[in-house]
Amino acid sequence: MTNMFCYQCEQAADGKGCAGKAGVCGKQAETALLQDGLTGELITLVKKANQCKPSAHTRRLMLEGLFATLTNVNFDGAVLERLIREVHEESMRLSATSAAFKALDLSEIWKLPEDIRSLKSLVLFGLRGMAAYAYHALVLGITDEEVSAFFYKALGALGDPAQGMEELLALAMETGKLNLKVMELLDKGNTSTFGTPKPVTVPLSIEKGPFIIVSGHDLRDLELLLEQTDGKGVNVFTHCEMLPAHAYPELKKHPQLKGNFGTAWQNQQKEFENIPGAVLFTTNCLMPVRDSYRDRVFTTGVAAYPGLPCIGEKDGKKDFTPVINKALELGGYAEDRTMTGINGGKTVTTGFARDTVLGAADTVIAAVKSGAIRHFFLVGGCDGAKAGRNYYTEFVKQTPKDTVILTLGCGKYRFNDLDIGSIGDLPRIMDMGQCNDAYSAIKVAIALADAFKCGVNELPLTLVLSWYEQKAAAILLTLLYLGIKNIRLGPSLPAFVSPGVLDFLVKEFNIMRISTPEKDLAEILGALRG
Ligand code: FSO
Numbered sequence: 001m002t003n004m005f006c007y008q009c010e011q012a013a014d015g016k017g018c019a020g021k022a023g024v025c026g027k028q029a030e031t032a033l034l035q036d037g038l039t040g041e042l043i044t045l046v047k048k049a050n051q052c053k054p055s056a057h058t059r060r061l062m063l064e065g066l067f068a069t070l071t072n073v074n075f076d077g078a079v080l081e082r083l084i085r086e087v088h089e090e091s092m093r094l095s096a097t098s099a100a101f102k103a104l105d106l107s108e109i110w111k112l113p114e115d116i117r118s119l120k121s122l123v124l125f126g127l128r129g130m131a132a133y134a135y136h137a138l139v140l141g142i143t144d145e146e147v148s149a150f151f152y153k154a155l156g157a158l159g160d161p162a163q164g165m166e167e168l169l170a171l172a173m174e175t176g177k178l179n180l181k182v183m184e185l186l187d188k189g190n191t192s193t194f195g196t197p198k199p200v201t202v203p204l205s206i207e208k209g210p211f212i213i214v215s216g217h218d219l220r221d222l223e224l225l226l227e228q229t230d231g232k233g234v235n236v237f238t239h240c241e242m243l244p245a246h247a248y249p250e251l252k253k254h255p256q257l258k259g260n261f262g263t264a265w266q267n268q269q270k271e272f273e274n275i276p277g278a279v280l281f282t283t284n285c286l287m288p289v290r291d292s293y294r295d296r297v298f299t300t301g302v303a304a305y306p307g308l309p310c311i312g313e314k315d316g317k318k319d320f321t322p323v324i325n326k327a328l329e330l331g332g333y334a335e336d337r338t339m340t341g342i343n344g345g346k347t348v349t350t351g352f353a354r355d356t357v358l359g360a361a362d363t364v365i366a367a368v369k370s371g372a373i374r375h376f377f378l379v380g381g382c383d384g385a386k387a388g389r390n391y392y393t394e395f396v397k398q399t400p401k402d403t404v405i406l407t408l409g410c411g412k413y414r415f416n417d418l419d420i421g422s423i424g425d426l427p428r429i430m431d432m433g434q435c436n437d438a439y440s441a442i443k444v445a446i447a448l449a450d451a452f453k454c455g456v457n458e459l460p461l462t463l464v465l466s467w468y469e470q471k472a473a474a475i476l477l478t479l480l481y482l483g484i485k486n487i488r489l490g491p492s493l494p495a496f497v498s499p500g501v502l503d504f505l506v507k508e509f510n511i512m513r514i515s516t517p518e519k520d521l522a523e524i525l526g527a528l529r530g
């Protein structure tokens with residue numbers, strides 16, 4: 001029997017790890033072992049890359065390889081086998097000798113002493129998340145030598161048995177530092193390609209007629225699809241993390257980009273049931289595909305699922321004709337269809353990125369000084385299936401009227417259709433974008449701290465985060481690198497954080513697990529009064 005072990009995401013079985021034949025996410029043991037094999041090959045590749053000059057091909061393979069091991073991205077054994085072969089060949093090419101070699105066996109890392117294993121896992125998962133962002137920047141033509149060199153160094157350290165606690169803790173912080181740089185590069189790529197995001201109200205209803213739903217994070221893929229659907233009578237709707245696309249002028253200019261379909265990723269199997277439209281997954285979070293909609297789902301980029309067509313790339317171009325034809329064949333709904341968010345709202349807003357919020361900085365600062373705004377909460381991160389995630393809905397509902405909620409990532413679907421009013425001209429819920437737009441939130445926090453002449457930790461701001469997969473691990477490392485304290489994290493703490501490492505995080509950063517909305521709000525706002 002083939003046995004797997006994986007504990008990289010928040011769904012890890014029993015809060016410990018998925019073992020045996022399949023994971024909670026639907027990943028089969030064979031796939032998990034291929035992902036481990038691919039990671040071992042990548043660690044071996046960077047050893048060679050650290051000894052000689054890697055090429056642009058080495059970098060692309062490394063990013064694709066890491067991205068393909070992220071939760072809910074790639075379930076396709078054939079694609080993983082191809083990647084393993086390509087990485088091995090690249091290692092051979094970079095080798096000084098032509099002698100055959102065996103790649104690192106990742107299970108060696110799982111056998112290490114608890115705290116070392118925990119820190120190596122934290123760095124590995126952070127690197128996987130960071131690779132996803134670096135890949136999105138790469139497809140927009142943006143790369144950075146310092147970032148590539150860090151990937152090689154950090155992956156190399158994972159395969160080095162001499163690395164101790166001190167070195168690995170420093171490496172974890174450096175991962176946070178470099179992830180900040182990657183998010184900055186991606187922000188630059190997104191804004192220089194698609195324009196500066198502007199606040200926008202997005203309908204949740206679906207208009208009659210043929211349609212395509214685009215999910216995932218890759219704005220470039222959405223742009224290509226929009227260009228190819230111009231004038232074809234096919235509407236395009238965003239799904240999950242693609243929602244912020246509506247705020248970018250270069251994407252919004254396409255009139256067929258109509259609205260947003262459904263809620264967060266974990267509801268897709270229910271929401272896509274018998275859907276009369278085509279679905280395109282550009283990245284995570286892709287769930288095992290059910291028969292009732294299997295024939296209308298496509299993937300592209302690093303996302304893959306056995307049996308689903310994956311739209312490939314040739315000379316920087318992608319041909320989405322099969323997706324468009326499928327939408328035309330299915331025909332869509334016969335009548336406009338009214339749909340709502342999880343709280344019954346018919347629209348959501350997005351596009352409150354750094355330029356918009358900082359553009360209103362004078363108003364914000366005056367509102368804080370006058371007491372009109374008492375506190376900011378950054379309630380963001382990932383959504384997921386656990387019932388405990390209802391915490392975030394209740395938390396937002398219970399926040400006092402003189403507080404503002406900044407949000408990002410797919411966790412916002414728990415509350416982004418709520419109408420909780422505004423403070424003057426400022427809406428009380430402001431969606432800053434996708435999870436990588438944590439960069440925008442960091443810029444805003446730093447600018448506010450400058451304006452108030454204090455540190456970020458002294459601002460009337462509390463971070464209440466939800467995590468699911470490895471991009472959240474990368475962002476958390478960035479926040480810790482920036483010295484941000486008192487983060488509340490939920491719905492549970494990562495299985496890969498050992499008691500020893502947790503002890504360090506609590507002592508250094510006072511990181512804490514969410515409790516109940518009532519208790520946490522009382523503590524946060526009570527501490528302000530005290
Ligand atoms: Fe969500 Fe999935 Fe964006 Fe993640 S759709 S969970 S952190 O992939 O990346 O927020």
Ligand code: SF4
Pocket residue numbers: 006007008009010011012013017018022023024025026027071072
């Ligand atoms: Fe389990 Fe998450 Fe790993 Fe899937 S990615 S096997 S749910 S720990």
